[in-house]
Amino acid sequence: MGWALAVVFRGYVKAADAVAEGLPGGHRAYQILSAAARDEPGSQAALAHLLGIDRTVMTYLLDDLVGAGLVERQPDPDDRRSRRVVLTARGRDMLADLDERFRRAEMHLLASLDDPEQQAFRSLLCAVAAHVNDLDPVATACDAVQEISRRADQPRSGTAAARP
Amino acid sequence: MGWALAVVFRGYVKAADAVAEGLPGGHRAYQILSAAARDEPGSQAALAHLLGIDRTVMTYLLDDLVGAGLVERQPDPDDRRSRRVVLTARGRDMLADLDERFRRAEMHLLASLDDPEQQAFRSLLCAVAAHVNDLDPVATACDAVQEISRRADQPRSGTAAARP
DNA sequence: TATTGTTATACTCTATAACTATA
DNA sequence: TATAGTTATAGAGTATAACAATA
Numbered sequence: 001m002g003w004a005l006a007v008v009f010r011g012y013v014k015a016a017d018a019v020a021e022g023l024p025g026g027h028r029a030y031q032i033l034s035a036a037a038r039d040e041p042g043s044q045a046a047l048a049h050l051l052g053i054d055r056t057v058m059t060y061l062l063d064d065l066v067g068a069g070l071v072e073r074q075p076d077p078d079d080r081r082s083r084r085v086v087l088t089a090r091g092r093d094m095l096a097d098l099d100e101r102f103r104r105a106e107m108h109l110l111a112s113l114d115d116p117e118q119q120a121f122r123s124l125l126c127a128v129a130a131h132v133n134d135l136d137p138v139a140t141a142c143d144a145v146q147e148i149s150r151r152a153d154q155p156r157s158g159t160a161a162a163r164p
Numbered sequence: 165m166g167w168a169l170a171v172v173f174r175g176y177v178k179a180a181d182a183v184a185e186g187l188p189g190g191h192r193a194y195q196i197l198s199a200a201a202r203d204e205p206g207s208q209a210a211l212a213h214l215l216g217i218d219r220t221v222m223t224y225l226l227d228d229l230v231g232a233g234l235v236e237r238q239p240d241p242d243d244r245r246s247r248r249v250v251l252t253a254r255g256r257d258m259l260a261d262l263d264e265r266f267r268r269a270e271m272h273l274l275a276s277l278d279d280p281e282q283q284a285f286r287s288l289l290c291a292v293a294a295h296v297n298d299l300d301p302v303a304t305a306c307d308a309v310q311e312i313s314r315r316a317d318q319p320r321s322g323t324a325a326a327r328p
Numbered sequence: 329t330a331t332t333g334t335t336a337t338a339c340t341c342t343a344t345a346a347c348t349a350t351a
Numbered sequence: 352t353a354t355a356g357t358t359a360t361a362g363a364g365t366a367t368a369a370c371a372a373t374a
Contacts, residue, residue, distance in 0.1 A: 001270050001286055001289065002176055002191060002194075002195060002266070002270075003198075003293070004286075004289045004290050004292075004293035005172065005173055005176055005289065005293075006195075006215075006216060007293040007297060008169065008289060008292050008293050008296055009169055009170070010216050010296075011293075011297075012165075012166055012169055027166060030166075031166060031167055034167075051167070051170075052170060052171065052174050106166075109292065109295075109296065110292060111295060112291050112292060112294070112295035113288065113291060113292065117291075120284060120288065121289070121292065122168075124277060124284060124285040124288070125165065125168045125169065125172060125285070127276055127277060127281075128168075128172050128273065128274060128276060128277065128285065129167070129168035129169075129172050129175075130276070131273075131276035132171050132172055132174075132273065133171060133175075
């Protein structure tokens, strides 16, 4: 199983980094934007823990995203040590575009499965992931992922993801 | 989905490296032993491609495994440039032990799923992996993985994997 | 004292380049 | 000329350590 897992993961990273070309930080930057948009993070440390990366690496990634004008570090009124990561307007536009591109990349990755199988795979993968980390914020993130993929299964009215 | 995939993959690598403690090369060394035992590889380059690692890295990993007396580099009679990777007797014993330990680690990783769900997850994961690489030897490896997990589902007579 | 975030440093890992030997 | 394997080197990526600010 480890072999298949590695193959799929490498395939995902490769496809995701290709799709996220131009975004400083590659597929991990997308996950930062995605998590920050759901305002789950609260702080850089929480965000880093959620994505499984070191807090120092998070600093570098955020530096690049701030430099690109996609996110801002806002002071947390409740804890002046902490910084809240929030998307700029440009960051939200970028994320909407990335959401659609990543959705298509994932569809391509799972192309060998039919629709119910894809649904089952996503569901099982999320269940395993939720178990691997037995943490609350993690489960929330997984639910959100599920929700996004469910939303994407509905008929689309335009080329880009729905945004007011 | 990328998030869940990363979480599960990291969880697997962490568990696998812990289980493979003492084996030089960690979980990747196990995959080398496993592939070599099925004599799929033929050569170091083919093995490296199968596992998705560079041929130079394969040299280092094999150096350690040879140093530990687990594998041998045998000259290929058909192509004197190539080396066939074969397990020593000690390597086969080690692999049998590792197979059992990895099987338990995977069970623990998928503990949140019931038996049919685990079966479905492995099957779907293999199908996706087979699609990601559209290569023949890859499909073979996946079948073998499936076979091993199927065999492991049969009632066990002892604590260790069946070995004559 | 513990934690957040930053910076600088050191380390690990991986890939690149150059080489030998075969084909 | 192209490929298999090895080696040495350089590069990317990551973690460690030290620091300031705050809890």
